[in-house]
Amino acid sequence: MNDQIDDLIAAHRDEIHSPPPATMQRWHDAIDDAATSEQTAARPANTSFHPGSFVMGLAIAATLALGIAIGFLMAGSETEAPATIAIADTPSAPMPGALSRGLQVHFRDSRDQILNLPDADDPTLLVLRIIEQNRLFENAAINSDAPKLARVLRAFEPILLQLAADDLAPEDAQALQAQLAFELNVMLTKLNVESSDDSHTT
Amino acid sequence: MNNSFKLAMVATLLLLTTSSLAQTDDEDFRMTALEALIAAPPERALPIVEKVLAGNHSTDLKERALFILSQMETPESQAQLLAFANDSQGGLQTEAIRMIGIGGDKEALASLGQLYRGGDANVREAVLEAYLIADDAAAIFEIAANTDDEEEFEDAVEMLGAMGANEQLRELRGRNGLSESLILALAISGDAEAVNDLVSIYQDAETEEIKDSALEGLMIAGHDEGMLQLYRSAGDAADKRQILEYLVMMDNEAVWDLIDSALEGSN
Numbered sequence: 001m002n003d004q005i006d007d008l009i010a011a012h013r014d015e016i017h018s019p020p021p022a023t024m025q026r027w028h029d030a031i032d033d034a035a036t037s038e039q040t041a042a043r044p045a046n047t048s049f050h051p052g053s054f055v056m057g058l059a060i061a062a063t064l065a066l067g068i069a070i071g072f073l074m075a076g077s078e079t080e081a082p083a084t085i086a087i088a089d090t091p092s093a094p095m096p097g098a099l100s101r102g103l104q105v106h107f108r109d110s111r112d113q114i115l116n117l118p119d120a121d122d123p124t125l126l127v128l129r130i131i132e133q134n135r136l137f138e139n140a141a142i143n144s145d146a147p148k149l150a151r152v153l154r155a156f157e158p159i160l161l162q163l164a165a166d167d168l169a170p171e172d173a174q175a176l177q178a179q180l181a182f183e184l185n186v187m188l189t190k191l192n193v194e195s196s197d198d199s200h201t202t
Numbered sequence: 203m204n205n206s207f208k209l210a211m212v213a214t215l216l217l218l219t220t221s222s223l224a225q226t227d228d229e230d231f232r233m234t235a236l237e238a239l240i241a242a243p244p245e246r247a248l249p250i251v252e253k254v255l256a257g258n259h260s261t262d263l264k265e266r267a268l269f270i271l272s273q274m275e276t277p278e279s280q281a282q283l284l285a286f287a288n289d290s291q292g293g294l295q296t297e298a299i300r301m302i303g304i305g306g307d308k309e310a311l312a313s314l315g316q317l318y319r320g321g322d323a324n325v326r327e328a329v330l331e332a333y334l335i336a337d338d339a340a341a342i343f344e345i346a347a348n349t350d351d352e353e354e355f356e357d358a359v360e361m362l363g364a365m366g367a368n369e370q371l372r373e374l375r376g377r378n379g380l381s382e383s384l385i386l387a388l389a390i391s392g393d394a395e396a397v398n399d400l401v402s403i404y405q406d407a408e409t410e411e412i413k414d415s416a417l418e419g420l421m422i423a424g425h426d427e428g429m430l431q432l433y434r435s436a437g438d439a440a441d442k443r444q445i446l447e448y449l450v451m452m453d454n455e456a457v458w459d460l461i462d463s464a465l466e467g468s469n
Contacts, residue, residue, distance in 0.1 A: 147306065147337075148275070155304045155335045175262075182233060182266050186240045190273060193241050 097195075099137075099144050104191050106137050110156075111184040114177050117163070127164040131157060152187060156180065229260060236266050244274040252282065265297045272301035280307045287317060296328035303332030311336055318345065326354065330361050339367035346374055356383040363387025368396070382415040389419030397423040401431055417448050426454045433460065 110130050113120070120126045134153055141150040162168065163176050236254065239247040247270070254267045268286065271279045283305060286298035299317065302310045311332070318329040333341045339362060346358035360383060362370050368391050375384055375396075380403060388396035397419070404416035420429045429452065433445045446464070449457040 151304050151306050151335050151337070152273075154337065155300065158331055158334075178262070179265070182237060183269055186237055186269060186273065189237065190240050 099140055099146065099149075100191050100195055102140070103137055103149065104188060104195075106133060107184045107188040107191070110134070111181050111188070114163075114180050114184070117173075117177060124164050124166060127160055131160050131164070134160065152183075156183070229263065232259070232263055233266060236263065236270060239270050240273055244276045244279065248274060248276070248278055248282075251279075255282070255286070261293055264294055268294070268297050268301045269304075272304045275305070280305050280310050284310050284313060287314070296324055299325065299328040299332050300335065303335030306336050311338055311341065315341065315344070327357070330357060334361055334365055337365070339365050339370050343367070343370040343373065346370075347377060355381075359383045359387045360390075363390035366391045366393075368393040372396070380412060382411050385412070385415040385419045386422065389422040392423070397425050398428070400425065401428045404432055405435070417445065421448050421452055424452065426452055426456075429454070430456060 110133070113126060113130060117123050117126065134156055138150050138153040141147070141153060159176055159180055163173060163180070168176075236251075239250060251267050251270055251274075255264055259267075268283065271283055280302075283298050283301050287295060287302055290298060299314060302314060314329045314332055318326050321329065330342060330345070333339075342358050342361050342365070346355050346362065349355050349358070355378075359371070359374065359381075362374075363386065368388075371384065371388050371391055371393065375388070378384070385400070385403065389400065400416045400419045400423070404413050404420075407413040407416060417429070417432075420432075426449075429445060429449055433442060433449065436442045436445060442464075446457070446460060449460065
């Protein structure tokens with residue numbers, strides 16, 4: 001695992017120390033999705049729009065986006081600290097609803113990217129970006145006192161690290177992709193069911 | 203679609219389509235059916251998962267079933283995972299161990315210590331990974347502190363480094379002294395105090411291995427200033443050359459001036 005972590009660090013070191021446009025775009029998409037799902041979920045129970053929840057959704061997405069920026073800036077500083085430390089220092093805004101929606105976007109995007117990994121221009125870089133995103137959500141889960149989610153997110157990382165390895169046999173890569181896609185899908189379904197239950201009980 | 207209908211569909215798909223296991227379509231179909239179980243209440247889903255685990259199904263399908271078990275979060279599902287971790291072998295056993303990490307049940311996690319002691323390399327690796335998933339640095343520290351096996355110590359220390367478990371790494375340094383793996387783990391963990399110590403660790407090193415590890419640690423931590431300090435204070439030409447190589451790898455701005463000075467014959 002150490003070699004893989006070294007590879008990860010080396011790869012990050014080679015990157016430009018600013019938030020990658022693709023990452024920022026995904027966060028803009030996440031904000032849009034959060035807004036859309038908030039409006040959709042609010043309509044059946046009550047036709048009014050819930051600006052408070054929406055603003056909180058935007059706030060947590062913005063906090064996480066800020067975390068990305070801080071993480072990348074920290075990566076470029078002299079006494080480099082892991083992204084986890086940078087995120088832990090950001091103001092925590094426990095908002096399970098927004099976290100749940102953000103995670104749904106993360107699980108869905110990650111699943112789609114994992115399944116299409118063989119077609120990616122740079123599969124290793126894509127997997128490293130997923131790991132980066134995964135760590136952000138892991139920290140968000142910890143800050144929101146959601147240890148079960150944090151553990152599941154943490155469990156994805158060793159598999160993702162294996163997938164990032166250049167010397168992985170195609171059949172092994174395929175098996176890992178299938179496993180991750182299944183687990184991401186299960187978590188997506190679970191979160192959907194929990195969100196649905198919450199909206200019916202409120 | 204109500205839960206009863208979903209369950210009936212899942213049970214039908216899983217238990218009645220067992221005649222052509224080799225067919226990929228059937229396997230995919232069963233995976234999808236298994237996935238749908240997460241939407242069912244645990245008391246309804248558990249018996250079906252148990253049948254899958256006991257049945258003549260592929261290892262892949264059983265491994266997916268273990269993940270479903272980990273997400274049920276009931277004492278019964280955790281007991282099933284523990285039973286699988288204890289009684290099965292190979293990929294299913296290591297997957298069950300991973301799922302115990304995801305489940306986070308303290309008793310189940312504690313029982314992994316016994317599996318670690320009696321297990322082969324794959325089981326030991328799976329147990330360390332389960333502790334990493336459960337964020338149980340104390341359990342990994344116990345393994346590192348109580349083993350006489352150098353490889354086991356290194357694996358545990360590497361895991362602590364990946365977890366950023368600074369406190370446990372410092373404790374190990376106090377107990378066991380410095381080793382190559384511990385120096386690298388301290389650098390990876392992002393412990394600022396330990397990273398700053400790497401300069402004096404290099405200067406006081408009694409072996410080439412410790413000196414090399416200190417340089418690697420400085421590079422991993424991106425501590426340019428520390429590396430430059432070592433370059434300037436190095437009296438030996440071979441040491442200077444080695445440190446310069448690291449500075450080049452670190453893409454340090456000052457390195458070109460240093461090279462220029464070296465070519466001019468000054469320090």
